[in-house]
Amino acid sequence: MTTLVIGLGNPLLTDDGVGVLTARAVQEALAAHPIPAVEVIEASVGGLRLMELMAGYRRVVLIDAWVEDTLPPGTVCRLSLADLERGRPPQHLASAHDATLPTALAAGRRLGLDLPEDIVIVAVTVGNVTDFGETPTTAVLAAVPQAAAAVLAELRKGASNLR
Amino acid sequence: MKRITIDPITRLEGHGKIEIFLDEQGNVANAYFQIPELRGFERFCVGRPAEEMPNITNRICGVCPEAHHMAATKALDMLYHIEPSPAVKKLRELFYMAFYCADHTTHFYALGGPDFVVGPDAPKAERNILGVIHKVGVAIGRQVIDMRMRNHHVIQLMGGRRVHPVAGLPGGWSRALTDPERAEIEAIARQNVDFALFSLQLFKDVVLSNPAYMEMILSDAYTHRTYSMGMVDAQNCVNFYDGLIRVVDPDGNEWVKYHPRDYAQHVAERVEPWSYLKFPYLKQVGWKGFVDGPDSGIYCATPLSRLNVSDRMATPRAQEAFEAFYETLGSKRLPNGRYQPVHYRLATHWARLIELLFAAERMLELALDPDILDPDVRPVVNTVPDEGIGCVEAPRGTLTHHYRTDARGILTKVNLIVGTTNNYAAMAMSIKKAAQSLIRNGVVITDGLLNRIEMAFRNYDPCMSCATHALPGQMPLEVTVRDAEGRVVAHLSR
Numbered sequence: 001m002t003t004l005v006i007g008l009g010n011p012l013l014t015d016d017g018v019g020v021l022t023a024r025a026v027q028e029a030l031a032a033h034p035i036p037a038v039e040v041i042e043a044s045v046g047g048l049r050l051m052e053l054m055a056g057y058r059r060v061v062l063i064d065a066w067v068e069d070t071l072p073p074g075t076v077c078r079l080s081l082a083d084l085e086r087g088r089p090p091q092h093l094a095s096a097h098d099a100t101l102p103t104a105l106a107a108g109r110r111l112g113l114d115l116p117e118d119i120v121i122v123a124v125t126v127g128n129v130t131d132f133g134e135t136p137t138t139a140v141l142a143a144v145p146q147a148a149a150a151v152l153a154e155l156r157k158g159a160s161n162l163r
Numbered sequence: 164m165k166r167i168t169i170d171p172i173t174r175l176e177g178h179g180k181i182e183i184f185l186d187e188q189g190n191v192a193n194a195y196f197q198i199p200e201l202r203g204f205e206r207f208c209v210g211r212p213a214e215e216m217p218n219i220t221n222r223i224c225g226v227c228p229e230a231h232h233m234a235a236t237k238a239l240d241m242l243y244h245i246e247p248s249p250a251v252k253k254l255r256e257l258f259y260m261a262f263y264c265a266d267h268t269t270h271f272y273a274l275g276g277p278d279f280v281v282g283p284d285a286p287k288a289e290r291n292i293l294g295v296i297h298k299v300g301v302a303i304g305r306q307v308i309d310m311r312m313r314n315h316h317v318i319q320l321m322g323g324r325r326v327h328p329v330a331g332l333p334g335g336w337s338r339a340l341t342d343p344e345r346a347e348i349e350a351i352a353r354q355n356v357d358f359a360l361f362s363l364q365l366f367k368d369v370v371l372s373n374p375a376y377m378e379m380i381l382s383d384a385y386t387h388r389t390y391s392m393g394m395v396d397a398q399n400c401v402n403f404y405d406g407l408i409r410v411v412d413p414d415g416n417e418w419v420k421y422h423p424r425d426y427a428q429h430v431a432e433r434v435e436p437w438s439y440l441k442f443p444y445l446k447q448v449g450w451k452g453f454v455d456g457p458d459s460g461i462y463c464a465t466p467l468s469r470l471n472v473s474d475r476m477a478t479p480r481a482q483e484a485f486e487a488f489y490e491t492l493g494s495k496r497l498p499n500g501r502y503q504p505v506h507y508r509l510a511t512h513w514a515r516l517i518e519l520l521f522a523a524e525r526m527l528e529l530a531l532d533p534d535i536l537d538p539d540v541r542p543v544v545n546t547v548p549d550e551g552i553g554c555v556e557a558p559r560g561t562l563t564h565h566y567r568t569d570a571r572g573i574l575t576k577v578n579l580i581v582g583t584t585n586n587y588a589a590m591a592m593s594i595k596k597a598a599q600s601l602i603r604n605g606v607v608i609t610d611g612l613l614n615r616i617e618m619a620f621r622n623y624d625p626c627m628s629c630a631t632h633a634l635p636g637q638m639p640l641e642v643t644v645r646d647a648e649g650r651v652v653a654h655l656s657r
């Protein structure tokens with residue numbers, strides 16, 4: 001496998017599950033129309049553990065919920081790691097217990113882990129991440145196909161780059 | 164009255180602040196740690212089949228899903244009246260030791276350790292895992308990551324999934340071990356023992372031999388004489404997976420030892436108007452406010468308190484480290500042979516490394532136990548469920564899951580007391596004391612205030628969002644200092 005797609009978030013926390021739901025949609029789409037060397041997983045982690053999950057892959061697409069009040073809920077955005085350095089990062093790209101993702105990646109590289117250079121974040125703006133529930137709010141749920149399409153577009157772009 | 168506000172901006176703006184209130188003389192009167200609210204976990208669970216709980220609750224925390232998975236699984240044992248076989252218990256404990264090895268390592272090297280290894284007054288930008296690597300060298304940094312990765316490999320192998328384990332069953336464990344897998348885990352456990360010994364040596368070289376660090380550890384600013392709580396085995400040794408809950412008073416006398424299922428008789432929860440979180444305290448001692456001492460029911464459930472409640476460690480090298488810990492910190496042996504408790508909160512970091520060594524040694528013992536290859540680990544469930552309480556020591560404190568169901572196993576009641584919650588009152592006291600050391604007569608020493616307060620609560624490794632039942636986010640800090648009229652006179656943030 002050369003590309004890893006990670007759906008981040010808690011599927012039990014209303015809008016926070018949008019990354020996981022999107023990853024599942026991506027997986028379904030790939031079952032119908034496979035793209036070679038792509039693996040899809042879900043995880044509710046950040047920081048070091050997220051960094052470690054990426055080791056050995058050439059490319060990673062992260063999907064995460066984003067609390068960003070200036071955009072309406074359900075807006076699909078493409079972010080880079082540089083975007084994480086400014087402003088407020090999406091929900092799971094930091095960990096209160098160890099490190100932010102950029103710090104974790106810097107540490108991993110310093111220690112010689114085989115980490116991807118190519119990391120893209122598909123973030124979906126969210127509203128409710130405080131109530132327990134398995135279904136996102138209407139606008140966020142409606143954004144799942146668009147977010148999945150954005151991930152698939154990244155994967156196809158990468159696949160054609162590899163050729 | 165002057166008010167100082169420290170904001171950990173997690174997922175919700177305006178929630179989860181530290182507020183420090185000054186009296187008329189400008190000294191710290193009170194410190195409040197407010198928590199972001201996450202609503203409706205109990206309600207979310209009620210109406211679901213209880214057997215979903217190990218897989219639901221392991222989603223409430225991205226840091227210790229294994230602890231929730233285990234407490235939930237143990238609650239199902241009792242709910243379905245199935246006593247797990249020795250092999251099942253050992254498999255679970257082996258899995259759990261791998262989790263402890265990864266988690267305690269991470270805390271020391273990535274979160275708590277930077278204060279000591281890099282230095283408490285180093286810039287924030289350096290007090291992280293990168294700073295630690297810079298200080299100790301790439302080779303050791305690589306060992307830290309290898310320690311995490313090999314133990315996460317064991318967690319995946321035994322728990323069935325890379326992050327959120329799925330192996331726990333009522334009275335069972337979904338997957339037996341093969342001998343080649345056991346051999347692999349044995350080799351990993353041996354490496355873990357070496358790494359834990361190395362880490363204790365590092366602590367000795369870097370922290371214990373530095374008079375400034377020792378002075379800080381022994382200082383009044385980081386000392387609270389509270390009760391201690393922790394799980395012990397039949398020999399009164401630390402145990403993370405199973406046993407009785409033992410509480411000792413501030414002088415080290417056993418106050419009570421009870422079965423986890425009786426927790427409600429011993430622990431009550433205090434509600435304060437300014438926080439969503441409840442403050443557990445010892446019922447029979449009573450709530451006396453945010454004060455320490457033998458008359459206050461505030462207790463601690465941390466690596467430090469687990470050592471304090473124990474007579475000794477169950478494994479030989481951890482026992483040597485345990486004795487060195489108490490002797491070095493000036494503890495005398497009591498007439499009953501136990502050491503006087505240590506109340507220096509910053510010693511929790513050292514206690515955590517002793518627990519790391521115990522977890523590694525225990526992991527090796529279990530990997531060598533003939534029972535561990537027993538293939539019969541999935542008992543048939545044909546009982547009528549009613550009520551279950553499951554308890555383990557999470558790295559951050561005693562974790563209790565309590566479920567009630569109807570005869571079909573549908574949940575009618577859910578209550579969780581998570582590790583961090585136990586320490587919530589103690590943490591509020593620690594924050595107050597740390598603030599007192601830097602705020603006197605209206606003079607606020609802003610340099611270092613954030614870090615001293617962070618150090619005060621970091622040694623508890625609080626999982627604040629978990630304590631209100633959610634995933635952890637990031638925790639940057641923001642401090643606002645207000646004068647008597649509420650005007651902002653200073654603002655600190657990162």
